[in-house]
Amino acid sequence: MAGARRIRVQVAYDGTAYHGWQTQPGLPTVQQTIEEVLSGIEGKPVQLAGSGRTDAGVHAIGQVAAFTLENPIPCMNLRKAINRLLPEDIRIMTVEEVEADFHPRFDAVAKTYEYKIWRSEICPPMQRRWVHHHPYPLDEGALIAAASVLEGEHDFTAFAAADDRDEKGGSKVRTIFSSEAWREGELLVYRVRGSGFLKHMVRNIVGALLQVGCGNASREELRHRLTPGCGIRPGPRAPARGLCLISVEYPVSLTPSGSSE
Amino acid sequence: MAGARRIRVQVAYDGTAYHGWQTQPGLPTVQQTIEEVLSGIEGKPVQLAGSGRTDAGVHAIGQVAAFTLENPIPCMNLRKAINRLLPEDIRIMTVEEVEADFHPRFDAVAKTYEYKIWRSEICPPMQRRWVHHHPYPLDEGALIAAASVLEGEHDFTAFAAADDRDEKGGSKVRTIFSSEAWREGELLVYRVRGSGFLKHMVRNIVGALLQVGCGNASREELRHRLTPGCGIRPGPRAPARGLCLISVEYPVSLTPSGSSE
Numbered sequence: 001m002a003g004a005r006r007i008r009v010q011v012a013y014d015g016t017a018y019h020g021w022q023t024q025p026g027l028p029t030v031q032q033t034i035e036e037v038l039s040g041i042e043g044k045p046v047q048l049a050g051s052g053r054t055d056a057g058v059h060a061i062g063q064v065a066a067f068t069l070e071n072p073i074p075c076m077n078l079r080k081a082i083n084r085l086l087p088e089d090i091r092i093m094t095v096e097e098v099e100a101d102f103h104p105r106f107d108a109v110a111k112t113y114e115y116k117i118w119r120s121e122i123c124p125p126m127q128r129r130w131v132h133h134h135p136y137p138l139d140e141g142a143l144i145a146a147a148s149v150l151e152g153e154h155d156f157t158a159f160a161a162a163d164d165r166d167e168k169g170g171s172k173v174r175t176i177f178s179s180e181a182w183r184e185g186e187l188l189v190y191r192v193r194g195s196g197f198l199k200h201m202v203r204n205i206v207g208a209l210l211q212v213g214c215g216n217a218s219r220e221e222l223r224h225r226l227t228p229g230c231g232i233r234p235g236p237r238a239p240a241r242g243l244c245l246i247s248v249e250y251p252v253s254l255t256p257s258g259s260s261e
Numbered sequence: 262m263a264g265a266r267r268i269r270v271q272v273a274y275d276g277t278a279y280h281g282w283q284t285q286p287g288l289p290t291v292q293q294t295i296e297e298v299l300s301g302i303e304g305k306p307v308q309l310a311g312s313g314r315t316d317a318g319v320h321a322i323g324q325v326a327a328f329t330l331e332n333p334i335p336c337m338n339l340r341k342a343i344n345r346l347l348p349e350d351i352r353i354m355t356v357e358e359v360e361a362d363f364h365p366r367f368d369a370v371a372k373t374y375e376y377k378i379w380r381s382e383i384c385p386p387m388q389r390r391w392v393h394h395h396p397y398p399l400d401e402g403a404l405i406a407a408a409s410v411l412e413g414e415h416d417f418t419a420f421a422a423a424d425d426r427d428e429k430g431g432s433k434v435r436t437i438f439s440s441e442a443w444r445e446g447e448l449l450v451y452r453v454r455g456s457g458f459l460k461h462m463v464r465n466i467v468g469a470l471l472q473v474g475c476g477n478a479s480r481e482e483l484r485h486r487l488t489p490g491c492g493i494r495p496g497p498r499a500p501a502r503g504l505c506l507i508s509v510e511y512p513v514s515l516t517p518s519g520s521s522e
Contacts, residue, residue, distance in 0.1 A: 012385055012386050012387075013386050014386040014387060014389075059386075059387070061385070061387070079383075080382075083383060088384070088386065088389050089386045089389070090386065091383050091384070091385060091386055092383075093383060093385075121341075122340075122344060122352050122353075122354060123349070123352070124273055124322070124352060124354075125273050125274050125275040125320075125349065125350045125351065125352055126273075126275060126320070126322070126390075126391060128275075128349050128350070129387075130387060
């Protein structure tokens with residue numbers, strides 16, 4: 001593959017119309033939609049690797065993905081070409097050349113997600129696609145106070161999907177660097193930054209925080225769920241539409257300075 | 262019609278999926294969608310009068326409409342009932358009882374529209390439904406300076422659709438109270454408040470302002486278009502998706518204080 005380049009892209013998408021990130025036969029997904037465009041540009045199949053999956057209906061402003069290309073098109077023109085061919089609910093925000101062995105999943109050191117809850121009785125049409133509408137009574141102070149319980153290195157088995165695959169050597173231990181909730185106008189916003197996340201983990205955390213807000217669980221019960229072997233199964237998962245992947249971080253050594261834009 | 266009440270509602274909608282406000286056989290429209298819900302609640306056909314039409318794809322956060330209802334349901338419950346039955350891209354924001362002869366179109370004294378132009382190269386998926394994406398070179402200073410030319414009482418024939426119906430006694434004279442454009446991050450925003458607007462008038466004004474920004478017309482040529490009998494036909498109309506009806510104003514005497522919410 002003479003002249004093949006490894007290309008890293010930052011991807012934003014409105015997940016409403018997609019069955020999540022990962023390619024599934026017969027269903028529209030973000031990965032597959034981008035792969036088809038890239039394959040058209042390259043003239044042969046191109047495989048796209050993402051930093052991780054997002055569920056059906058989940059959005060992203062900072063998903064990171066990578067692919068290998070022989071076509072010598074400059075990064076700036078490549079971005080234009082891809083965006084011209086993509087549907088407008090998916091946009092490539094940046095394109096940059098990286099080391100040949102860059103892998104968006106294995107090289108990631110942190111990810112940040114945000115979950116938005118619309119609190120007032122009526123959810124405006126212009127907000128509806130990006131928020132979970134929850135106009136019911138909620139002890140927001142209790143929910144906000146409980147959020148920090150998740151911080152630190154914990155076994156998140158009680159927040160993983162039943163069918164979660166053990167991608168990191170079977171361990172369900174992850175480190176949460178920050179876990180915060182706050183009010184912003186009519187929105188209750190939850191933001192979490194961690195070393196990695198299990199399948200459905202953020203939505204299960206938000207579901208558990210909503211249980212605290214509803215008075216169905218305490219801060220201490222939430223803490224107990226982080227005890228290895230506690231045997232507690234995740235409660236109701238918060239809806240996908242409120243969730244957005246904000247950013248994926250890589251070691252500074254993997255951040256190129258040259259051909260980016 | 263014993264006990265019939267006149268009800269005024271403020272309506273917000275994402276116009277993307279609708280062929281405009283006004284009922285048209287065989288096409289989804291905002292008016293018809295709300296009328297079907299109201300008729301279901303009333304148990305017989307209910308007619309909805311709007312403050313005016315909006316074109317296919319145009320949005321609203323402050324459209325005003327009215328209808329007459331015999332059902333004695335309190336306003337607060339009525340709002341809940343309507344919103345429960347409407348699709349989530351249409352919301353009834355307020356419900357209030359008004360005088361029996363209130364008419365949202367004939368009683369309106371002012372309307373405000375906003376038009377949003379996204380200026381940077383990539384239009385984020387979360388903005389795409391509400392903006393016109395125009396990343397091309399534009400003399401924004403010239404466009405902003407030209408906006409105020411529209412202010413005052415003028416003959417807007419040169420900004421009306423060819424098939425505009427003469428709803429106010431044949432006259433195409435309207436008064437624009439304010440006409441302003443400004444930059445707001447990546448957005449170029451145009452806001453206009455006037456006594457009333459002809460069919461396509463705001464989109465034709467924005468189209469003309471874009472011509473000024475592109476250097477294809479001057480502030481003086483824009484002014485000349487307001488001369489009665491100038492014979493100039495509207496230039497390219499700005500796309501519907503950037504336009505939003507912000508508010509409709511009524512005389513203070515028609516603003517109820519009692520049963521509103």
